[in-house]
Amino acid sequence: MEVFPDTSVDASATGFVLSQIPRKGGPILWAQDRLSRYQAGEPCLAGLGTSLPVLHAALKRPADVLWALEEGLRCSGLSGVIGEIWGDPAVLDFTATKRLALRAEASGVPVWLIRRSCVPNLSAARERWRIAAIPSCPHPDDAQAPGQPRWRLELFRSRWRKPGVWIASYDRKTRRLRLSDQFSDGSVADHEEPFGQSAVG
Amino acid sequence: MDRWRITRNRSGKALWDDTPFVLTREGHHGEIIHAVNAPARTLGMARDARLVDMRALCPNLRAQPADPKGDHEALEKLVFWARRWCPWSAIDGEDGFVLDTTGADHLFGGGAAMLADMEVRLSAIGLSVRLAIAPTWGAAWALARYGRNDHEICSPGDLAQRLAPLPVSALRLDDKTLLLLRRLGLKTIGMLADVPRLSLARRFSRAQLQANPLLRLDQAMGDMAEPISGPREAPRFLATARLLEPVQDPTPYLPALSQDVCTKLDAQGWGARRVCLRIYRTDGEVRVLEAATSSPSPDADHLVRLFDGKLERLDPGFGFDLITLEAVVAEPLSVAQPSLDAPAQEEVHLSRLIDRLSARFGTGVIAWPRNRESHVPERAQGPVSALGNNPEPLAGVQRTRPLRLLDPPEPVGVLYAVPEGPPAQFVWRRQVHRIARHQGPERIAPEWWRARSGTRLRDYYCVEDKSGKRFWLYREGLPDDGRGGDPHWYLHGMFA
Numbered sequence A: 001m002e003v004f005p006d007t008s009v010d011a012s013a014t015g016f017v018l019s020q021i022p023r024k025g026g027p028i029l030w031a032q033d034r035l036s037r038y039q040a041g042e043p044c045l046a047g048l049g050t051s052l053p054v055l056h057a058a059l060k061r062p063a064d065v066l067w068a069l070e071e072g073l074r075c076s077g078l079s080g081v082i083g084e085i086w087g088d089p090a091v092l093d094f095t096a097t098k099r100l101a102l103r104a105e106a107s108g109v110p111v112w113l114i115r116r117s118c119v120p121n122l123s124a125a126r127e128r129w130r131i132a133a134i135p136s137c138p139h140p141d142d143a144q145a146p147g148q149p150r151w152r153l154e155l156f157r158s159r160w161r162k163p164g165v166w167i168a169s170y171d172r173k174t175r176r177l178r179l180s181d182q183f184s185d186g187s188v189a190d191h192e193e194p195f196g197q198s199a200v201g
Numbered sequence B: 001m002d003r004w005r006i007t008r009n010r011s012g013k014a015l016w017d018d019t020p021f022v023l024t025r026e027g028h029h030g031e032i033i034h035a036v037n038a039p040a041r042t043l044g045m046a047r048d049a050r051l052v053d054m055r056a057l058c059p060n061l062r063a064q065p066a067d068p069k070g071d072h073e074a075l076e077k078l079v080f081w082a083r084r085w086c087p088w089s090a091i092d093g094e095d096g097f098v099l100d101t102t103g104a105d106h107l108f109g110g111g112a113a114m115l116a117d118m119e120v121r122l123s124a125i126g127l128s129v130r131l132a133i134a135p136t137w138g139a140a141w142a143l144a145r146y147g148r149n150d151h152e153i154c155s156p157g158d159l160a161q162r163l164a165p166l167p168v169s170a171l172r173l174d175d176k177t178l179l180l181l182r183r184l185g186l187k188t189i190g191m192l193a194d195v196p197r198l199s200l201a202r203r204f205s206r207a208q209l210q211a212n213p214l215l216r217l218d219q220a221m222g223d224m225a226e227p228i229s230g231p232r233e234a235p236r237f238l239a240t241a242r243l244l245e246p247v248q249d250p251t252p253y254l255p256a257l258s259q260d261v262c263t264k265l266d267a268q269g270w271g272a273r274r275v276c277l278r279i280y281r282t283d284g285e286v287r288v289l290e291a292a293t294s295s296p297s298p299d300a301d302h303l304v305r306l307f308d309g310k311l312e313r314l315d316p317g318f319g320f321d322l323i324t325l326e327a328v329v330a331e332p333l334s335v336a337q338p339s340l341d342a343p344a345q346e347e348v349h350l351s352r353l354i355d356r357l358s359a360r361f362g363t364g365v366i367a368w369p370r371n372r373e374s375h376v377p378e379r380a381q382g383p384v385s386a387l388g389n390n391p392e393p394l395a396g397v398q399r400t401r402p403l404r405l406l407d408p409p410e411p412v413g414v415l416y417a418v419p420e421g422p423p424a425q426f427v428w429r430r431q432v433h434r435i436a437r438h439q440g441p442e443r444i445a446p447e448w449w450r451a452r453s454g455t456r457l458r459d460y461y462c463v464e465d466k467s468g469k470r471f472w473l474y475r476e477g478l479p480d481d482g483r484g485g486d487p488h489w490y491l492h493g494m495f496a
Helices: A012-020 A034-040 A062-073 A094-107 B002-010 B038-042 B051-057 B068-084 B111-124 B137-146 B159-163 B175-184 B189-194 B197-203 B213-221 B251-268 B300-305 B345-361
Strands: A002-005 A028-032 A054-058 A080-086 A111-116 A127-134 A150-158 A164-171 A176-182 A188-194 B021-027 B030-036 B062-065 B089-092 B096-099 B131-133 B151-153 B238-247 B270-281 B286-297 B320-332 B366-371 B381-385 B404-416 B423-428 B431-444 B458-465 B470-476 B488-494
Touching: A002 A012, A012 A111, A012 A127, A012 A150, A012 A164, A012 A176, A028 A034, A028 A062, A034 A080, A034 A111, A054 B345, A062 A080, A062 A094, A062 A111, A062 B345, A094 A111, B021 B038, B021 B051, B030 B051, B068 B089, B068 B096, B096 B137, B111 B131, B111 B151, B131 B137, B137 B159, B137 B213, B159 B189, B159 B213, B189 B213, B197 B213, B238 B251, B251 B270, B251 B300, B251 B320, B286 B300, B286 B320, B286 B345, B300 B345, B345 B366, B404 B470, B423 B458, B423 B470, B423 B488, B431 B470
Parallel strands: A002 A111, A002 A127, A028 A054, A028 A080, A080 A111, B021 B062, B131 B151
Antiparallel strands: A054 B366, A127 A150, A150 A164, A164 A176, A176 A188, B021 B030, B089 B096, B238 B320, B270 B286, B270 B320, B366 B381, B404 B423, B404 B488, B423 B431, B431 B458, B458 B470, B470 B488
C-alpha cells in the first residue's frame, strides 16, 4: 500500500499509516532512507502512543530500504512494515512494488510505503492513498488550541474497493480514525462509526 | 613431583610420606635425577645428580622415570586456569608460570590477599607452590625460586635491596655464564650490580640475552621492558576448507563450513553469537568478514545467509585457497518454552530478521528506540542496539508529543505580537506559515546536571497553520534572561 502526503513535511501520513497497522502485539519494522530522515524527521516514541515496539532502521539508499522491507515481510512476527522513500528513485519501479505486494500477500504482514515529494507513477500497490491535513477539530477546553487532527483522505487507486474521498479525524491516544461527513458549505460533522479496518489487507 | 603424587594418590597406591623418592630422566651416563621429594631432599639429594650415586647414599631410594611431556601439558592447562586471577598468563620455564597482575590485584583486596588466594587454591589441587609478587618478571622469578619464604611480596621501592642477597643464578642465566661469574667471584646479584656498568657492557657486548648478565639485571630491575605474551586459547568452533586449486568465489564452500561449525556447536548445546569468515588469498592476503547474531544461533542456513551480499564485494585477486569459518563468540542455547501453546516460531524469526539487517547494514543502524528518563525531547529517546538484549520499555511521559522529531531542530524566522508570547507567523524552508491556532507554552528547563552553563530554557508551542498542518515550535530562552541576545526560534517536530 502506498501513501502520498500532500506536502512532504506533513506527519499526517505517518499517523494514518499507524492507524491502519493491525494491533497484533508484534513490533513494527520502520525503515527510512537518508533524505526522508533528514527532511521529515524520525519517529518520536513519545508521540507514537501506547507501547508500540518499533524496530527502526536508519538506512542510506532507497535500495536498502526496499531490501529491508522485503526481509521484514518474511517475518510473520511483525505486525507491520513501514518504509519511507523520498522522491522518485529508479529502483522503486513497477517490479519492486510488485515484489513487495506479492510478499505482503503471501505472509499476511501489511506493508506501507510513505512516499514524499514524488509523482505517483506506475505501481503495483494494492491501494494508493493521498492525504492532506485540514484544520483540526475544535478543542473541547480551549478555543485557541488545535484539537484532534483532521485529514482529507483520498483513495485514488484500489484493487478491492471503490475509490473515494473521506474526511477523517484521528485520536492520538488510541491511534484510531473516525469518519466525518463533509457538508456542501465546507463544514464537517463527526461520525460515530469506526473507519478504516477494511483498508488493511 | 606433585603431579606424580596426585596420580599415585588417585590410583590408590599412595606412597609413605617419609620414603625418599626421586623421578629420573635419561642422562649421558645413565639416569639422572629430575625431581626429588622432601625426605630425599633432607638426605642431600639434588636435581641433576646421578641416580647410581644417590643409590649409594641411600639404598632404599625409590625411583620412577619422569614424564616431562606430560608435565608440560599439565602446565599448559594450568596457565589457562590461572587466568581466573588476571587475563595475562604465560608458561615460564618448565616448572612455573608468570601472571601479569597489573591492575588485577585490587579485585582480590590487594597483592597479599591475592597471593594468599593463589596459595590456597593451588594447594587445594595438591601442588606445593612458591609465589612471589614483584614489579618485574625477572624479580618475581628470582624471589619465587631463591627467596627466603614461600610467598614474597616486593614493592618497587625496595627492589634492589631485596634482590641484592640472592645468588646470580636467580638472574635466569645459562650455565656457562654462571660458571664464568663464579670464576670472576661475583656470587650475588648485589655484587654484580656494584660492578661498573661500562666494564660489564664491554665484557658481555656480544652475548645473547641468556648469557648477558647486564641485560638480565636490567630486566630484573625494570630498566628494560619485558612484556608477557600469553598463549591464546585454542578456537573451539572452527571449520576449515583447504582447496586444491585457488577459486574466485568462496560461496559454494560456505554451506559445508557452516554445517561443520554448527555440528560442533550442537554437540555442546551452544549457539553462535558472532561468526568470522577468513578467506586466505594465494598472494598472501587475508580477507576477514564478520557477522553477529542477536540471539545464539545453531542454524547453519542462517549463518550462511548472514554473509549474503558481502561475498560479492570481496576482491578475489588471484583466488582463494583456504577458507575458515569460526564462531568467535558462542553462548549456551537457552531451550525455554514460554508456555505450552505459545507460538514459538515468532521470536526466532524476529531475531533472524535483526541478524540479517545488522549483517547487511551494520550494527549501529538497526535499533530499538527506547524512552529514557529525561524531559528534553531529543534526550527522552535513545537507540538501543537491536543485537543486544531487548530491555524493558520505560513508561514514557504522558504529554502531548509530536509524531516525528527533526534532528537537529531547524531554525525558523518568527513574527510575534509580544516577545514572550506565542508566534503569529513563521518562515521555514522558505515557506510562510500563518498560524491559526496555538497551544502553549510548555516550558522545559535545561538539565543543569548535564548541559553546559548558559543553556537557555525552551518554551514549546503546538501550532496549527491556516492549511491545517501542525508543528511543534520552541523559543530558546527569554528576551531578558541575560544569556545572550534575542531568543531564537526552532521547529522541532510535526504532529499528525
